[in-house]
Amino acid sequence: MKWLLLLLGLVVLSECMVKVPLRKVKPLRDRLREDGKLKEFLEKYNVDPATKYYPSMYAQVSNEPMTNYMDMQYCGTVSIGTPPQQFNVQFDTGSSNFWVPSVYCNSYACSNHNKFNPSSSSTFQSTGQSMSAGYGTGSMTGVFAYDTLQVGSLSISNQIFGVAYTEANFFYQMPFDGILGLAYPSLAADRATPVFDNMWSQGLLSQDLFSVYLSEQGDSGSVVTFGGYDTSYFSGTMNWIPLSSESYWQITVESVTMNGNVVACNGGCQAIVDTGTSLLAGTSSGIANIQSAIGAYQNSNGEVSVNCNSMGSLPDIVFTINGVQYPVPASAYINQNYCTTYLQSTPAGFWILGDVFMRGYYTVFDRAGNYVGLAPIA
Known part of the structure; x- marks a missing residue:
């Protein structure tokens, strides 16, 4: 544009005035309309000038229902690819990677789960980069890839x-078929961008x-609600606890x-709030x-049990966090059917406030x- 203005200036100032006829160019929208390509262009490039000035108009709150599997796992349905392929995933605040089985998996564990078929998705892009993820109960290996993900109402x-x-x-x-991690990017293998980070960076929330x-x-x-929280789920005040580390949700x-x-944490200790751990x-x-x-003891099955007649009188386990007490009653940490505990020691050096704790507190x-915000369940 700058060179064109300079040229026109020279023409005007020239002793030999020459009139240069300017060809009228038809607007892009009109040309696309005449070629029958306007709809395709608008859908592909989302041409909406309002997104420049009011991106929050297009953000939302999205609820993803989860199924409770015997108080052990909480899972929801997501879709990957074009056309979408459905998977049941565990929403795990104790990890950051997202993965699902593929049709190339011959492991025994893949035999009874939904498997992703890359060749069936027109939007699939493989990186060829290997990945692995380890958990307290097992691990997986595979490759990184990119595709469209549908979680609740979010694409x-x-x-x-x-x-x-x-x-x-x-x-x-x-x-579950796979795991969808909701912790911080620093925990992700090869710093792969977690799902929640993309939800936010793409202006969806x-x-x-x-x-x-x-x-x-x-x-x-x-x-699990992305982009907000629902006051109808809790009573009293939501207490906000600053994180002590931005990797796990650590407090x-x-x-x-x-x-x-x-009985523990005399002088303070660290804990993580983890939907992916069923126990305390x-x-x-x-x-x-x-x-x-x-008065717990080990039974013949190797489980830690209590006297069934004493369950009604067992005390709460009380966690004091940021000056607020969070009691966990015996009805939460004892299996009422078998009189066994939902307690487990870990060599990690910190506490894991898993589902046993979280069932009592909207988080x-x-x-x-x-x-991390905590409030008693309504």
Whole structure:
């Protein structure tokens, strides 16, 4: 444009005035309309001038229903590819990668799960880069790829995910096909961008947070809400707890008490809030102290049990976090049918506030402020 203006200026100033006829160019929209390509162009490039000035108008809050599988896993349905292929995934705040089995997986664990077929998706793009992910109960290997992901009402374009080639046998028993990690990018293998980060960066969410409600066994209504939280799920005040590390959803616990006596975390300890862990896990000394306090013993099956007649009188396990007490009653940490505990020691050096804890508290995971919000279930 600058050279054209300069040229026109020279022409005007020239002693030999020459009139240069300008050809009228038809607007792009008119040309596309005449060629029958206007609709295709608008759909492909989403030509909407309002998105430049008001991107929040197109953001939303999306609810993803989850099914409670015997208080062990909470899973929901997502779709990958064009046309969409459906998968049941565990929404896991204790990891960051997203992966599903593929048709190339010959592992025993893949034999009874839905498998992604890359050749059936017109939007699939393989990177050829290998990936692996490990969990407390098993691992997987595969390659990274990109495709369109549908979660609830959200369509996430160019989402990187793992196409699994091998899976540990443990996953055969699981009700989910794959895992969708919701922790921070620093935990992701090869720093692959997590699903939630893409939801936010693509302007799909009204707020940079998500929330989780976990129902009791036999009850419906479990849900992960992207972009907001629902006050009808909790009572009282939402307490906001600053993260102590931005990798896991990690917070500081000031103490763990029973009947007013400190049984663990004397002077403070670290804990992560993890939807992907069904139990309440802690340091070996802390769990041993709790088991001693409730008179637990190892039964013939190797499980840790309590006297069934004493269950009604067992004390709460109380976590004090950011000055607020969060009691976990015996009805939550004891299997009422078998009188066994949902407690487990871990060598990790921190506590894991898994589903046993979270069923009692509506939880908000706030990426904008790096907080975990907790409030008692309504």
